[in-house]
Amino acid sequence: MKYGAILKACRSRAGLSQEELAHRLHINQSDISKYENDTKEPTMSTFQAWATNTQAQEVMVAFVCGVDGLSILQQLSDVIIAGLISFL
Numbered sequence: 001m002k003y004g005a006i007l008k009a010c011r012s013r014a015g016l017s018q019e020e021l022a023h024r025l026h027i028n029q030s031d032i033s034k035y036e037n038d039t040k041e042p043t044m045s046t047f048q049a050w051a052t053n054t055q056a057q058e059v060m061v062a063f064v065c066g067v068d069g070l071s072i073l074q075q076l077s078d079v080i081i082a083g084l085i086s087f088l
Helices: 003-015 016-027 029-035 044-053 057-064 069-087
Strands: none
Touching: 003 029, 003 044, 003 057, 016 029, 016 044, 044 057
16 A cells, blocks of 8 residues: 555644654654655554644545545645635
């Protein structure tokens, strides 16, 4: 299952660097990179902690339920753009 782009998008949306998220998850920054590049698969507890720490539980649930990753990323982009427009 390709999940790296989703994990990275959630981390980026939360405004966290790989180092910051690694610290919160009590893992190495290199593991964050491996997860985001689809070279290592996170455990379910890591996946859950990632969702909690990035405040992206709804994205993770949608992904696990089979919603297309590209659709999720598009929806994230739409929300971010709408938020910026409202802010301005």
